Amino acid sequence: MSMVKKNELYVYELSAPVLRSLNLMVFDATLREVEPPLRGANDDTESAYSSSNANNQVHSNHLHCNLCRLEFTDQKTRREHFKTTFHIFNVKRNLKGLSSVDEPELERILQQTNEVQTDEFSSGESSSNEDNGEEESEDSTEESMDIILEQTLEKELEDISLTSSEFTNASVISHLATRSSQIYFKSQLLSDSEVFGVYKSLFTQGSIKNPLSSIQAWNELEDQGISISAMFMMGGGHFAGAIVSHQRINVHGNTKKQDESVQEQQVNFIEHKTFHRYTTRRKQGGSQSAMDNSKGKANSAGSSLRRYNEAALRVDINNLLKEWKPYLSKCQNIFLRSRNSQDRKLFNEIISQGKPDPRLKSFPFTTTRPSIKELKRSWCELTYLKIVPKPKPLPSAVTSTTAAKASSKRAQKLEERSAKILSAEEKHTEHLLSLLDKGRAPLIIAYLRKNGIDVNFKLAPINHHVVAPTMLHYASQQGLKQMVIILLTTIKADPRVKNNLDRTPWDLAKTAQTRYSFQIARHLLGESFTDWDEAHVGEPLSREQVDELNKQEEDRENLAAQVAMRKELDDIKEKQKLEEEKHRLENVAKKGLGRVLDSSSVIREQNLNSLSDEQRRRLMREQRARAAEARMAARK
Template sequence: MTSETTFKKADLYIYDLPAKILQSLRLITYDSSLREVDPVETEIEESKIEVSKNPVSDYSKCHVCGLEFQELRQNRDHRRTDFHIFNVKRSIRGLSSVDESAFESILREHKNIADDTESEADNDSEGSDSEEFYDEKSTQLDDVLENEMSRLSVDVDQDTTVSHLNTRSAQIYFNSNFLPNTEVFGIYKALFSNAQLSVPLQSVWQWNNPTDQSIPISALFMVAGGHFAGAIVSHQKANVDGNVRKGDQDLQEQAVIFLEHKTFHRYTTRRKQGGSQSAMDQAKGKANSAGSSLRRHNEAALRTDIAALLEEWKPYLSKCQNIFIRAHNNVERKLFTENKAIKANEGSVKSFPFTTGRPTISELRRSWCELTYLKKVAKPNPLPLKKAVPVSDTLKTSTASKIEELKTAKTLEEQHTEQMLQYLKKGKAPLLLAYMRKHKVDVDFRLAPLSKYSVTPTMLHVASQQGLKQMVTILLCNMKCNPCLLNSTGKTAWDLAKDAKVKRAFQLARYKLGEDYTDWLKSHVAEPLSREQIEELEREETEREDKETRTAIEQELKAVKEKRKTEVEARRGQGRTLESAGMSVSPNLNSLSEDQQRRLMREQRARAAEARMRKQ
């Protein structure tokens, strides 16, 4: 290949490729180890696609078997023979090709056919033996190759599929003489339908040479975090010759033609918290704040807006070749997949094969350009061949792994324990009760393994130790657990409670269940308390805590004042007391008016009267 011929990025739009680039594309097929393999059959027939007036055939020689042919039909017939297929499979495994005589000798050496067929072959003539035997070997090539590989101590990969889909990426690769040998063109597999995936190069030719006069279209939808963006995009692109780049929008994005587009933005996500309100309700229960109510309303409004838009775009959706959807969860995805118009065109529904940003119109343009332009990528490197492992070592390894799996496999009791504790710790009492009823698990079920749960052998022990006050009440009052069961150290669930609120939950359960429910002395639960008594105790505790808090605050403030007073006195020093010098100094009254002089005299007399009163 040569890379002397240049091209522009705008020339790589897959629905409008220049003829020189389109004719240069050659589909690459890979084996399971990412090694290039010649295709068995050509993908494009000359009767369907006109390539050029004087095409140059690349099939005058079979590079795998080392044979040359005069006609293209001979090469095609050869590629269907067992001899060629056998050499292709050898090349996949890194072995050299064999000639026809060596191939026939290998078949004779490793033949394993039925006794009646072998006896018939022995009775035939010497000249026809090879031909009849060769005709029956197409079903035995894998066995023959397995034996040959074992004899050469080379590991045989079980996946021998040769396909252009074995790229281990989201793209299909094509060779081109416009690229160096180290690079290839890539097209996303998501652009092809199931039928088109088997003949991708033919599909690309049909996209660029459509027989239908209608304009093909696709739909793009993104929804995340209360933001929605949707568009109906035409496969034709606008003429942007002479345009300049506008901000962050390049020429390829300017060429995108949106027949329809719409965005919605609703406040549905808790700021700086993450996650939608519906997800938060499912995880932690329904909140009753004003913000949560607003977010629930906006989620419902967003669903309504999207459904109305899809109904409005129904004529477009039925004709879309592709419908790309980006949604973070199944709830958001069902907004589209359960729509009648999209359901009727279900085969066209796909996901974006790359990461997308916040749903906006500019992001839809960028994503469409990412989808529909040829990508220059580096050729994938072949995977290293693994060396063969002796059969004895393989058996030992498999046996050891099976023993390890048996050791690490969880028993049914351990599975019940894991699931029930998950519901218990999250406070999901309805799910816990439903699980126990479904699997017929007793409320006093002993958690497994016993070595791990020796201190907390029951769910009631776990709830008491973990401080799950609400679950303690439900386990005792609703599920009727036995509070007298002991752990390995002889302690009941009451003894493991560290919080006073959890202990009061036990006392409330004793009050509700009555003294006849069980032997409460064995359970070590204190005297029963009604809900009113518990509320009174909690109120007294709250008042006592408030009083202690106020006293502590007052003491702290008093200490701070004393400290400040001491610091001020230390800064000022001893000092001396001033006599009533200020009173002996006669103010200058000449500058004052008569009214001001009378007011000043009144003030002085009042101060003197106050001084006399303080002395008395």
């Protein structure tokens, strides 16, 4: 367990012991910790790592090579070693998950596995040396040696059955390859199983290349008050924004607040503001604009109010951003939590005139409802080093089969897609049934005319539509009463068509309302349209008759409901009487009959309940005075 205090881990004001102990960790794609690429072949990378870890990295400051297990007398010799074939071979082995070898072992491997190639190479070069000279021979020898090394590695990799995709991925070495939103640092202040984590979002595109130097530069500033960042959260009609100074507030000696930690109390907000507008219907989720885009524009009073509030909220945010524009131009980072691209576009238009701003970033963790308290919590989460478990390397079996699994999934998807190739009838069926479910009658008529399809055509595939083989069967079975009328009266579907079970569309109707649709169509089309008896359709009914039947049915239901309610109330009253009688008998058995209060006392008690406290006290005083007078008179 580490003994580091939470307050010492503020990334802009790290304590000296913590800052000195930080040691940047570098990983390959399999989360295996590797030596930083401080190679002579990459001077830029080496200089960057040397400057960032001048006092911390053992690899860059000590005169030895951990990979080859060699010691050196000076830096020049050490750098020359990084250019040798021996070191490069060990680096490649390390990247591909193989252990490093010493020089005798390297020579033995080369002699055993590449004797033939070496002989051919030597014989070929002996003739070319006569024409090209000694210098060209040395270059060719180096190239051939590289080829031999690669062949040796390939042979060893085949022996341990690893796929080439793993090596391609493992060749990526970086402090950013953490498979998380954080960069990790080792520290002697922590145990071997723990590391420090800091969010990548705190760094700019330039500073993240050398995070340790950036952290050191942040802590060297004499006046942290000149460094500021911005945070904005919006969602569900709530908005919270703040301009926060990197310099903390000194709260030493202040009373501790129960709902805030010490770190949250130290957050220094230069400006902060919250808005709230009613833009989301309660328990429905999503804004009114999102609802309009998905289901069409509603015309209710509530929807109009929500649309107005959405526009008003955007105006409020727009005005606030313009007011804070001098601050925003100086911010190092601008963190934004928004649920859609339109909100982010609003910030881009104000902050960077519509151009992408690299300072505009998302919160790398989950946040709750926008508020000032949530902004403080998020700032503390962003800017304090996290003590987290040290990342564990991924199992080789997992990494070696990743590409194979991905390719198999792609092949499976292609097979499923090819298996789903539909015939023309199946495509027509899917499209028409979709329009039927949505009640899009004009589109159905247009589609039938465009494709020359008969309204009574059999839905495909037949084995999936045995019970409802036609559109009229389907509409009747699904209870689409309005579409039943349109199919019969407008598109002239045949109600006599039967399915394999010898049932007409009328027979599939499950509700009275659906059957009324057939009877209305019979009334509108007349008896000459078709043989309605063969279609099993009931007697014709006009819409007025159907409305009357519906009204009668509704009256019957209301009457039945009233009777049931009245019966239930009678049962409740009877039950209450029985309980009161039982309770009275129990009281009589316990306390006796007692005294019977007259009606005047009951009325008096009711009147007392209607009085105020002061009136009740005054009345009680008068009653006590009268009682005292009565007692005095009785004594005389």
